[in-house]
Amino acid sequence: MGKGKKEKNLVTPAIQNTDEQLENVTAKWLKVLDCIVFGVTLAILIGGVWAGYEHVYRRLDWFDTDDSRHLWMLFDKKRFQEIKDFMAEDPDRATLRSGDGRGPMWWAYETCDEELVSWLEERYGLDPKTSDTDAKGLRPQDLCKRGLKKPRWRDSSQAAEVYNVLQGDANQIRQYFIANPSALQVRSEDGRGPLWWAWEQCKTHPELLTLLHSLGADVATTEQDAKGFAPSVLCPSKIRKQMLASLSRK
Incomplete structure (x- = not known):
């Protein structure tokens, strides 16, 4: 009887020691968890503050001028x-x-x-x-939802130059295109070029079309600009028909 009681007393302290160890381990892990939670919370706060600062800072540099x-x-x-x-x-x-x-x-x-x-x-x-x-x-x-594309035509200094040349006298225009034959093919951003600009002036300067025709330009071309207009469409119907009939005989 005495021996059994003694063994029982030996087991009880062992259980107590195990409980204490578990409590210590649990306490340590709780501290670690607290540190992790604190660290994550701090990181979120710092990130939020930085994001807000960056947002405000960037916007300070955004203004219309x-x-x-x-x-x-x-x-x-x-x-x-x-x-x-x-x-x-x-x-x-x-x-x-x-x-x-x-x-x-x-x-x-x-x-x-x-x-x-x-x-x-x-x-x-x-x-x-x-x-x-x-x-x-x-x-x-x-x-740009439809995707990037290379433009078909581009405004250029040459296009501007050709447009200005066509405002000059016939001799200057002739000399310019003889020296720069490729200029007859120049197209601006809107798809227009010498023939379009000449047809636009068919009422006031019909000689431009005669001149371009003599230089080999196809005044009756059906090629279209960015809006789908052929050069001759820019001239009133009656004058257009007269011009085309006249040029076809030359």
Whole structure:
């Protein structure tokens, strides 16, 4: 009897020791868990504060200026050469942001002009796949749903030059096209070129068509501009028929 009681007394302290060990381990893990929770909470708070700071900081640099308004207008009208010239005057214009948080790369994507986007990347190092967003949370690439495409025609200094030449006298026009025969094929952003501009003046300067015809231009071409108009359509029907009949005999 005495021996059994003694063994029972030996077991009880062992159980107590095990319970204490479990309590100690549990307490340690609870402390570790508390530290983890505290760390995660602190990280979230710091991240939130930083994100808020960054958001506010970035927006402090977003405002409309004469530069941003003018540059947006150039992009909107796809005046590629003027965009190049304007940005070359001050390279910092490549990173400006307007009041809505948009800048050159957003405006380039709005045109869906592949060459314009590539030019900004190559010339100014702008990232076409940036994760930066505007005030509405939109990235530049979000603004071109149909995908980037190479433009069929492009405004150029030569197109502007040809247009101005056609405002001069017949002799100057003839000499210009003799010296620059490829200029007869020049097309501007709207798809128009010398023949369209000549037909536009069929009432006031019909001699332009006669001159271009003598230089080998097809005045009766059915080729279309960006709006689907052939050159001769720009001239009133009655005058157009008379001009085509007259030129066909020459």
